[in-house]
Amino acid sequence: MTRRAPAPEDFPNLPRHIAIIMDGNGRWAAARGRPRTYGHRVGARSTRLITEECARLGIERLTLYAFSAENWKRPREEVDFLMSLLSRYLVRERKTLLENNIRLEAIGRLETLPAPVRRRLEDVIAASRPNDGLSLCMALNYGGRAEIIDAARRAMQAGLEGALRPEELDEARFAEFLYAGPGVPDPDLLIRTGGDFRVSNFLLWEISYAEIVVTDVPWPQFRAPELHRILREYGRRERRFGGLGPASAPTGSP
Ligand code: IPE
Ligand code: IPE
Numbered sequence: 001m002t003r004r005a006p007a008p009e010d011f012p013n014l015p016r017h018i019a020i021i022m023d024g025n026g027r028w029a030a031a032r033g034r035p036r037t038y039g040h041r042v043g044a045r046s047t048r049l050i051t052e053e054c055a056r057l058g059i060e061r062l063t064l065y066a067f068s069a070e071n072w073k074r075p076r077e078e079v080d081f082l083m084s085l086l087s088r089y090l091v092r093e094r095k096t097l098l099e100n101n102i103r104l105e106a107i108g109r110l111e112t113l114p115a116p117v118r119r120r121l122e123d124v125i126a127a128s129r130p131n132d133g134l135s136l137c138m139a140l141n142y143g144g145r146a147e148i149i150d151a152a153r154r155a156m157q158a159g160l161e162g163a164l165r166p167e168e169l170d171e172a173r174f175a176e177f178l179y180a181g182p183g184v185p186d187p188d189l190l191i192r193t194g195g196d197f198r199v200s201n202f203l204l205w206e207i208s209y210a211e212i213v214v215t216d217v218p219w220p221q222f223r224a225p226e227l228h229r230i231l232r233e234y235g236r237r238e239r240r241f242g243g244l245g246p247a248s249a250p251t252g253s254p
């Protein structure tokens with residue numbers, strides 16, 4: 001018997017914005033006696049399937065931690081492999097992303113990515129800009145502290161140009177200087193695959209009130225059924241934002 005795929009109505013409180021630390025590729029491959037790169041290749045398949053599933057469920061935004069500012073510390077061969085995998089992913093997925101009405105975005109210090117990656121990234125971002133379905137945001141050469149520093153620099157620049165007075169800078173104004181730009185909701189749900197309980201410099205500003213779920217499932221094995229389980233768990237959480245009831249809204253939100 002085949003079970004029907006769950007519909008959005010099957011989840012009581014779907015998050016608007018999901019952020020994922022896609023971790024555990026290397027360990028998953030090593031446990032199978034394969035090189036770490038094999039884990040990254042199978043992980044790219046999870047990326048595709050999870051993106052499509054989020055689009056199908058009507059999730060507004062999915063932010064994926066694909067390469068951290070600290071990942072350059074890895075052996076040259078692994079970094080090169082990850083960059084070429086990303087490049088190939090952008091070429092291969094272009095059509096599917098466009099067909100699924102997905103809008104690609106990227107956050108991080110993108111200017112230091114290899115030129116072919118940057119070119120392909122810019123191409124898909126531009127081609128998918130008119131789409132109004134899922135926003136898929138790739139965190140590339142991304143560091144949470146670097147993002148806050150870059151936002152502070154932009155705020156200072158605006159100050160120097162006379163566009164912002166110090167007393168006008170509040171949380172909402174500051175958030176507009178973050179990489180994703182104005183109007184982007186904070187993640188409601190942060191998932192980390194691969195079992196480690198840390199944030200590894202991901203979205204430090206944005207996750208202040210995110211619900212966190214760590215799953216032991218490594219990223220190459222993370223597919224729709226585990227996402228559904230986590231969405232059900234998220235639906236049972238009571239978000240209080242420092243208040244006393246589930247209706248309490250975060251500061252600065254309507
Ligand atoms: C996540 O998997 C992918 C990237 C960080 C690019 P890892 O490569 O960190 O795999 P583990 O955590 O070592 O198993
Ligand atoms: C976080 O995973 C970065 C990405 C998933 C891209 P890492 O494997 O780099 O994190 P640490 O080193 O275990 O903290």
Ligand code: MG
Nearest residue numbers: 023024025194
């Ligand atoms: Mg890791």
